[in-house]
Amino acid sequence: MDNHHTLTRRTTATDEDFANLLQRQPSLSEDNITPSELPDTSHKRKQSDVALNQLYIGQSDLRATFELERIEQGAEEDDDQVHPLQATLQSPLLSYIGSPTPPRVLFSSYPSIKNVRFIAAFVVLATVAIAFFGGLRRSRGGSSDDWGSEMVGEGLWFDSDGSDWLQFYPDPGRLPKMASTGPKHVHTKLGGMHLFTDVCVTNNVDSAKAPELDTSLRGLVYFDKNMAKNPKRCVPCSTKAMNDRAEDKWGEPSSLDSELGHQCGMKGLHTMYATSVIDWNDCMAGTENRQFMIRNKQNQSPSRAKSVRYFEEPTLLLSFKANDRDSALFDTLFTYLPYWHVFRKGGYPFDHVFSKSVQGCLSHSRNWFCELTHQMGAFGYARETNWEETHATLYCFKNLYYNQLEYQRTLSHPGQITKKIMDEFRDEVFSHFGLQRPRDRKEMIEKDRKLAMRILLHANTSGDKNRWDNLDKLVSSAKGKHPHVDLLIVPDFDIPIAEQARLFNSADAVVMATGDHMANAIFVPDDTIFAELSCGSLSNTNNPRFMELIAGSATNVFSITTSSCSESSSDGTCISCLEDQSSFTMSDYSFQALVDDIVKKHSEKTSVVQDGR
Numbered sequence: 001m002d003n004h005h006t007l008t009r010r011t012t013a014t015d016e017d018f019a020n021l022l023q024r025q026p027s028l029s030e031d032n033i034t035p036s037e038l039p040d041t042s043h044k045r046k047q048s049d050v051a052l053n054q055l056y057i058g059q060s061d062l063r064a065t066f067e068l069e070r071i072e073q074g075a076e077e078d079d080d081q082v083h084p085l086q087a088t089l090q091s092p093l094l095s096y097i098g099s100p101t102p103p104r105v106l107f108s109s110y111p112s113i114k115n116v117r118f119i120a121a122f123v124v125l126a127t128v129a130i131a132f133f134g135g136l137r138r139s140r141g142g143s144s145d146d147w148g149s150e151m152v153g154e155g156l157w158f159d160s161d162g163s164d165w166l167q168f169y170p171d172p173g174r175l176p177k178m179a180s181t182g183p184k185h186v187h188t189k190l191g192g193m194h195l196f197t198d199v200c201v202t203n204n205v206d207s208a209k210a211p212e213l214d215t216s217l218r219g220l221v222y223f224d225k226n227m228a229k230n231p232k233r234c235v236p237c238s239t240k241a242m243n244d245r246a247e248d249k250w251g252e253p254s255s256l257d258s259e260l261g262h263q264c265g266m267k268g269l270h271t272m273y274a275t276s277v278i279d280w281n282d283c284m285a286g287t288e289n290r291q292f293m294i295r296n297k298q299n300q301s302p303s304r305a306k307s308v309r310y311f312e313e314p315t316l317l318l319s320f321k322a323n324d325r326d327s328a329l330f331d332t333l334f335t336y337l338p339y340w341h342v343f344r345k346g347g348y349p350f351d352h353v354f355s356k357s358v359q360g361c362l363s364h365s366r367n368w369f370c371e372l373t374h375q376m377g378a379f380g381y382a383r384e385t386n387w388e389e390t391h392a393t394l395y396c397f398k399n400l401y402y403n404q405l406e407y408q409r410t411l412s413h414p415g416q417i418t419k420k421i422m423d424e425f426r427d428e429v430f431s432h433f434g435l436q437r438p439r440d441r442k443e444m445i446e447k448d449r450k451l452a453m454r455i456l457l458h459a460n461t462s463g464d465k466n467r468w469d470n471l472d473k474l475v476s477s478a479k480g481k482h483p484h485v486d487l488l489i490v491p492d493f494d495i496p497i498a499e500q501a502r503l504f505n506s507a508d509a510v511v512m513a514t515g516d517h518m519a520n521a522i523f524v525p526d527d528t529i530f531a532e533l534s535c536g537s538l539s540n541t542n543n544p545r546f547m548e549l550i551a552g553s554a555t556n557v558f559s560i561t562t563s564s565c566s567e568s569s570s571d572g573t574c575i576s577c578l579e580d581q582s583s584f585t586m587s588d589y590s591f592q593a594l595v596d597d598i599v600k601k602h603s604e605k606t607s608v609v610q611d612g613r
Contacts, residue, residue, distance in 0.1 A: 164312065165311065165312040165313040165351070166309060166310070166311055166312065167309070167310040167312065168307070168308070168309055168310075169307060169308040169309075169310065170306075170307045171307075172277040172278055172281065172305050172306070172307065172308050172394070173277075173278050175276070175277055175308050175310065175396075177276065178198040178223045178276070178396070179198060179223055179224070179225070180196065180197065180198045180199050180222045180223045180224060181196070181197045181198065182194060182195055182196035182197055182199070183195065183196055183250055183266075183402070186339070186349070186401065187339070187342070189415070190338050190339065190342075190416065191407065191413060191416070192335040192336075192338075192339075192403065192404045192407035192408060192413070192416070193335070193336070193339055193401060193402065193403050193404065194250075194266075194401070194402045194404065195399065195400070195401055195402075196220070196222075196397075196399075196400045196402065197398060197399055197400070198223060198396070198397075198398060199220055199221060199222055199223070199396065199397060199400055200220075200221035200277070200280075200308075200394050200395060200396040200397070201218055201219065201220060201221070201317060201354070201356075201395050201396075201397070201400070202218065202219035202220075202221065202272070202300040202301060202302065202394070203217075203218060203219070203300065203301045203356045203391075204217035204218065204219060204236075204270070204298065204299070204300060204301075205299050205300070205301045205391075206297035206298065206299050207297070213321075213323045214321055215319075215320070215321060215322045215323070215356070215357040215358070216268055216319045216320050216321045216327075216331070216332070216357060216405055217268060217270065217319070218268060218269050218270070218317065218319055218356065219236050219269075219270050219271075219272050219298075219300045220265060220269050220270065220271050220272065221234075221272050221273075221274055221277075221280055221394070221396075222271050222272065222273050222274075223273075223274055223275060223276065224273050224274075224275070225275050227262060227273040227274070227275070228275050228279075230260075230261050230262060230273065231283075231286070231288075231289075232259075232260045232261060232262075232288075232289060232292070233260075233261075233262060233272070233273035233274060233283060234272045234273060234274055234280050234283035234284050234289060235260055235272065235283075235289050235292050235293060235298070236264075236265075236270035236271065236272050236293070236298045236300070237257045237260060237264035237265070237270055237271075237298075238296035238297075238298060239296070239297070239298075241257050241259075241264055242264050242265070242267065242270060250263060250265065250266055266402075266404055267404060267405045267406045267407070268319050268404065268405030268406070269317075269319075269402055269404075269405075270298065272300070277305050277308060277394060277396075280305070281304050281305055284300075284303055284304060285304065290303075301391040302391045302392050302393065302394055303391070304392070305392065305393070305394035306392040306393070307392065307393045307394070308393070308394050308395075308396055309393060309394075309395050309396070310396045310397070310398070311352065311354075311385070311395070311396070311397045311398060312398050313350075313351040313352060313398075313399075314349055314350040314351055314352070314398075314399040314400075314401065315350055315351070315352040315353070315354050315385065315397050315399070315400055315401065316350040316352070316353045316354070316379065316382065316401045316403065317354055317355070317400055317401065317402050317403070318332075318353050318354065318355040318357065318361070318403065319332065319355065319356070319357055319403070319405060320332035320333075320355075320357050320369055320405075321357070322357045322358045322367055322369070324516045325368045325369065325516040325517065325519035325520070326515075326516040326518060326519045326539045326540050326541070327516070327540075328368070328369035328519070329369070329372075329519040329522065329540070330408065330409045330411075330519075330540040331405050331406045331408075331409050332369070332403065332405060333369070333372070333373070333378075334408040334409075334411065334417060335403050335404055335405070335406075335407040335408045336378070336403045337408075337416075337417055337421060337422075337425055338416050338417060338421060339403075340376070340378055340425075341421045341424060341425075343380065344377065344380065347380075348379065348380040348381075348382055349401070350379075350382055350399075350401050351382055351383065352382055352383050352384070352385045353379050353382045353383070353384050353385065354385045354387075354395065354397075355384075356387060358370055359386065359387070360384070360386070361373075361384065362374065362379065362382075362383075362384035363384055366496065366497075368497050368500075368519075371496075371497045371498075372429065372497065375428075375429055375432040375433060376425060376428045376429050376432070377428070409540060410540075410543065410545075411543060411545040411546060411549075412545075417549065419548075419549060422549040422550065426522060426550070429501075429522070429523070430505075430523075433498055433501045433502070433505075433523070435501060435502070435505040435523060435525075436505065436525055437505075437525050437526065438525055438526040438527070438551075452484055452485070452486055453484070453485055453486065453508040453509070453599070453602050453606075454485075454486040454488055454506055454507050454508050454509075455485060455486070455487050455488070455507065455508065455509045455510075455511055455595065455598060456488055456490060456503060456504065456506070456507035456509070456510050456511070456512070457471060457475065457487060457488065457489045457490065457511050457512060458489070458490045458492075458493070458512040458513060458515075458517065459471040459472075459489070459513055460512070460513035460514070460515050460517075461491075461492075462492055463513070463515055464582070465535070465536070465581050465582055465583075466513045466514050466515065466533070466534050466535055466536070466581065466582075466583070466584065467513065467582065467583040467584070468513040468533065468583070468584060468585075468586070469583045469584065469585050470585045470586065471489065471586075472489070474586060474588060474591040475487045475489060477588055477591075477592075478591060478592060478595055481592060481595075482595055482599065485595065485599060487595075488507075490503060493517040493520070500517070500520045500523070501520065501523040502523075503520075504520040504521065504523040504524050505523045505524060505525060507524060507528060508528065508529065508602050509528065509529040509530070509531070509598045509602065510524065510528060510529070510530050510531070511530075511531045511533070511594065511598070512531075512532060512533065513532075513533050513534070513584075514532050514533065514534035514537075514538050514539050515539065516539065518532060518539040518540075518541045518542075519539070519540075519541065521541045521546075521550065521552070522550065524550065524552060526550075526551035526552075527551060527552070527553075527605045528550075528552045528553075529552070529553055529554075529555060529598050529601055529602065530542075530547070530552055530553065530554045530555065531554070531555040531557055531573075531594060531598070532554070532557070533557050533559075533575055533584065533586070534559065535559050535561065535575070535577035535578075535581035535584050536559075536581050542554060553601070555573070555594070555597060555598065555601075556573075557573050557574065557575060557594065558573065558574040558575075559574065559575050559577050559584065560574055560575070560576055560577065561576075561577045561578070561579055561581075565586070565587055565590055573590045573593050573594045573597070574586075574590055575590070
């Protein structure tokens with residue numbers, strides 16, 4: 001393949017390309033396929049022994065953080081210094097090239113075979129070199145390789161044989177001209193997912209710092225020649241400016257930032273404009289622009305692109321908060337859920353999934369959200385695209401699907417997540433985790449004979465806020481009055497997702513201090529009772545619409561910070577919070593009243609089930 005052929009093959013997307021892509025979207029009416037007829041993708045995932053708490057976000061983000069701290073102190077960036085961990089990943093076949101101690105098997109100390117083995121070694125090296133450098137000729141200025149993608153479970157090194165869907169440019173100046181288009185709605189009847197063409201993606205490295213540890217924010221490099229005269233075209237809007245704007249109003253005056261003179265983007269995706277990658281590099285290097293990004297914590301990685309990987313095939317950008325189960329469920333998965341319902345019946349429009357939130361999310365990560373999406377077969381047979389351990393490579397895409405963050409946080413968009421879609425999702429997950437839904441009548445009858453029900457409790461003792469200080473004492477006291485109730489305290493949820501799912505699924509009621517562990521509410525059987533305790537805001541699960549979708553019910557518990565929760569019925573069930581909301585206590589009276597109320601409600605539900613036996 002010559003250079004000219006490579007350049008003309010990768011062209012800018014047109015409206016006709018958009019129409020062809022959008023035609024790949026299945027219609028909402030295709031509900032005639034049962035889950036048993038759908039392909040099972042569970043064979044693709046390889047498991048690892050990585051503990052749940054050993055979450056790997058990526059060393060490149062940490063290195064970028066250290067680099068930003070040097071920039072903030074006035075130090076210049078050393079573009080030519082390469083950390084050992086930033087070296088390009090190589091094939092095992094090439095790992096010995098240039099080594100001072102080559103494998104001894106190639107060079108024997110016996111004269112009779114030394115020359116033969118030397119010739120054999122030379123032939124092997126020459127063959128590898130020809131295959132490697134031959135691949136470099138596949139695109140102008142670079143190789144057309146397969147490094148960035150893997151079928152789940154395969155090795156992470158690149159394939160020097162090349163591919164037709166990924167172009168590599170070691171010199172950004174040799175990347176053909178791009179003109180971005182979008183966003184366009186992927187489906188006419190659904191919101192929250194958008195399609196862009198000819199765009200690049202960066203990573204916000206400030207948000208990943210403590211205490212936020214937010215791994216969901218991305219930058220979008222949008223190529224528009226009309227922005228050439230704007231000196232701040234490459235500067236992303238501040239988080240405050242993003243939050244002040246409507247969630248889905250790209251292109252309207254309300255989303256325009258007057259200080260920067262360009263559109264801000266949408267939740268989780270901050271827009272930066274340029275006419276080319278070289279223009280973006282030059283704009284990002286401007287002193288005023290760099291200071292603005294440092295001041296507003298909008299530093300991006302890469303901040304200067306030395307190379308480009310361009311993806312020819314449609315790719316889904318998957319962004320989520322890796323350290324927050326509650327946010328990952330409501331802000332990311334619930335936006336995607338209606339599309340999953342459509343795609344699994346009519347086909348997935350993307351061939352790859354790209355995520356900078358967790359490395360190896362579809363392959364080996366044990367992260368809660370990654371495991372959940374794997375069990376539900378969220379992305380069909382799409383391959384995961386791995387990213388390099390360097391903050392000098394810019395990732396660009398011919399067709400990029402973006403699943404908008406926070407679009408369905410409050411479940412307020414009608415028609416997006418119906419009871420049918422939620423049931424389909426939960427049935428799929430329950431089946432893979434071996435959970436029961438709805439409640440087993442025989443088990444409930446057996447529990448009634450043993451006079452037992454289970455209330456699952458959690459004190460959140462490791463949290464920064466909303467720690468339940470006297471839970472152990474309250475449980476000890478309540479066991480005397482309710483010997484038939486199994487009051488089970490869960491010390492922490494730093495356990496595999498399957499164990500979290502089984503615990504929640506075994507409960508008749510959930511009484512817990514608030515926290516992201518409440519996302520496990522999706523695993524409870526029907527008719528579970530919830531009581532969430534908090535000195536401030538509650539989790540996203542404390543939503544009447546969500547309770548309706550999972551057939552659950554919530555009991556209100558009031559918080560008081562000015563005085564102790566008195567032991568009188570006039571205050572109802574309440575907790576006493578410290579002024580800084582770091583912890584709270586509950587009186588024995590309030591706890592007993594809460595347990596009494598739960599037992600009464602459970603008995604009423606149980607009697608209805610037993611009457612039908």
